[in-house]
Amino acid sequence: MTRFALTIEFDGAPFMGLQRQSHGPSVQQSVEDAAHAVTGETVIMHAAGRTDSGVHALAMRAHVDIAKPFEPFRLMEALNARMRPDPVAVTACEVVPDDWHARFSCVGRAYVYRIANRRAPLTLERGKAWHITRPLDHAAMDRAAQSLVGRHDFTTFRSVHCQAQSPLKTLDRLAVRREGETVLIEAEARSFLHHQVRSMVGCLALVGMGRWEEDALAQALAARDRQALGLNAPPDGLYFVKAVYPEA
Amino acid sequence: MTRFALTIEFDGAPFMGLQRQSHGPSVQQSVEDAAHAVTGETVIMHAAGRTDSGVHALAMRAHVDIAKPFEPFRLMEALNARMRPDPVAVTACEVVPDDWHARFSCVGRAYVYRIANRRAPLTLERGKAWHITRPLDHAAMDRAAQSLVGRHDFTTFRSVHCQAQSPLKTLDRLAVRREGETVLIEAEARSFLHHQVRSMVGCLALVGMGRWEEDALAQALAARDRQALGLNAPPDGLYFVKAVYPEA
Known part of the structure; x- marks a missing residue:
């Protein structure tokens, strides 16, 4: 498994919030569904913050663990291609150590x-x-x-x-x-x-x-x-x- | 009749353009319909430019002639209240001489x-x-x-x-x-x-x-x-x- 840190920009208007919700679309679902489509793996996204419905992000940070080998740039492009209908974009992607956690390492x-x-x-x-x-x-x-x-x-x-x-x-x-x-x-x-x-x-x-x-x-x-x-x-x-x- | 110069801001996305069109919504129609609702008069708007479908404006200039007496600020507020569902707003309004023309006086x-x-x-x-x-x-x-x-x-x-x-x-x-x-x-x-x-x-x-x-x-x-x-x-x-x- 490789851990990728993502920088994510989104327009919060159409989402129920960043975190996955049972009752509507979320940024997390958009990213995780794209990651699943790209890798065939069940991917969980962890984010630095849990923004509410309607709140925007210019540079949210998050991480995902992926088994399939990927160049970070290629992973970013593939995720963006899949998410395109949703107003979410990965603006940066890099490999980070396995103990780097988007939420718990954030100071x-x-x-x-x-x-x-x-x-x-x-x-x-x-x-x-x-x-x-x-x-x-x-x-x-x-x-x-x-x-x-x-x-x-x-x-x-x-x-x-x-x-x-x-x-x-x-x-x-x-x-x-x-x-x-x-x-x-x-x-x-x-x-x-x-x-x-x-x-x-x-x-x-x-x-x-x-x-x-x-x-x-x-x-x-x-x-x-x-x-x-x-x-x-x-x-x-x-x-x-x-x-x-x-x-x- | 009093001539009012308007400064207009709009998001062009939902409009067929600034000029009134037979086949869809326009900025002109939005302003003229609001002016009609406010005054009971048939009002024609003349604008400095004729922007295309999807083009935006931060400060388009236009004029309208209105018989009913209005303080410019009150006219602006009344037009904005009527146009509110459309992404068009009058951001300034002033009385101008009768020979001031938003299009033909524009240099x-x-x-x-x-x-x-x-x-x-x-x-x-x-x-x-x-x-x-x-x-x-x-x-x-x-x-x-x-x-x-x-x-x-x-x-x-x-x-x-x-x-x-x-x-x-x-x-x-x-x-x-x-x-x-x-x-x-x-x-x-x-x-x-x-x-x-x-x-x-x-x-x-x-x-x-x-x-x-x-x-x-x-x-x-x-x-x-x-x-x-x-x-x-x-x-x-x-x-x-x-x-x-x-x-x-």
């Missing part, structure tokens, strides 16, 4: 969240950003965001369906900036709780709109209570952008 | 063409760029492009359906640059022939792939013959980005 994850901040409805960006018509104070959002950075109990920002054993996480970076009518929120941590980024973004948006004071975010965090959550941002604007691994 | 038009230059199939950019897998030499493309700048007979780069009286046009700018895996082609002129940008881009792509020598573009131009055209680029990558008007 850092980064997301970007896009908000289209303008009056007019979205056209070309439809499904690719969260549309907020009220003007956002991105500087106030960035200041408020800093109260979440560090090691905290993120119970407030955690889905009731979250399977993590502990609500304690260390948020390494949360930064808000504006590029024209787009407000971008960048989040980095070793790992995140289920819905954590969307929950943090939802509350930051309330600060940006002036519906929450800047210090309300710190209060919501301190409450350690899901009921203190202001708003969960929709999946459309969320992109998994980077998985970090220790240098080999 | 400059600019397009950007996007090529996604990579092996992997497109996911998030599907329908938003031309996918070319062979590596493109963007510097060679940019050098070749300069032979088209200036006043020329563009018969080679003109659709057989073009209705312009003369094939003579002055191309003010044609520039090719790369941003990562995206090759961007910017074209500016007072006006363009039908399919001119897509025809120029198609031939530039042949140069970029090494299938045409750099001077082949000048030879194709000199031939003044549609048969000398190498390739017509698909509409997916074409964006109308700017219409220029004399200062009031």
Whole structure:
């Protein structure tokens, strides 16, 4: 068996999420079905993150074990040819040691969240950003965001369906900036709780709109209570952008 | 009657083009139907350009004449509310003099063409760029492009359906640059022939792939013959980005 690390890009809109689901299409199923068609083997894909329905990825990392000999480039091309109808693409493929694990070896994850901040409805960006018509104070959002950075109990920002054993996480970076009518929120941590980024973004948006004071975010965090959550941002604007691994 | 100038953004994918067509949906129909619903009047929209099926716009300019009194902002909001299911949005609206004409007053038009230059199939950019897998030499493309700048007979780069009286046009700018895996082609002129940008881009792509020598573009131009055209680029990558008007 050879272990291949894959870098995967996908448009999350048509999928029930990254993980295989019994009730609809998933990125995992798309990749695994393609790998089966190409190799004749039953292939299981392991990914760095488990993104929700509608969440996108620019560079998700994953691995598969395959017995049939393949040049990495040929495997990538073969998988892409099979997956073509689905908006999933393998953008890089390399052989990695057998103890390299896309999920368990991963020591850092980064997301970007896009908000289209303008009056007019979205056209070309439809499904690719969260549309907020009220003007956002991105500087106030960035200041408020800093109260979440560090090691905290993120119970407030955690889905009731979250399977993590502990609500304690260390948020390494949360930064808000504006590029024209787009407000971008960048989040980095070793790992995140289920819905954590969307929950943090939802509350930051309330600060940006002036519906929450800047210090309300710190209060919501301190409450350690899901009921203190202001708003969960929709999946459309969320992109998994980077998985970090220790240098080999 | 008050004349309103509109700035319009649209995703061209679901439309038969900007101009009203008997055989399918158009941007013009979407705007005019919304204007009729809002005002009760029969409204005709005049636009700076007539983009083809599948071509997008970031900032098309157009005008409409409306008898019912409207604040420009309210008109924009009402049109957007009515058009919402279609990927068309009015991003700006202002009152202009009665002799201001979106098409006939326009003294400059600019397009950007996007090529996604990579092996992997497109996911998030599907329908938003031309996918070319062979590596493109963007510097060679940019050098070749300069032979088209200036006043020329563009018969080679003109659709057989073009209705312009003369094939003579002055191309003010044609520039090719790369941003990562995206090759961007910017074209500016007072006006363009039908399919001119897509025809120029198609031939530039042949140069970029090494299938045409750099001077082949000048030879194709000199031939003044549609048969000398190498390739017509698909509409997916074409964006109308700017219409220029004399200062009031």
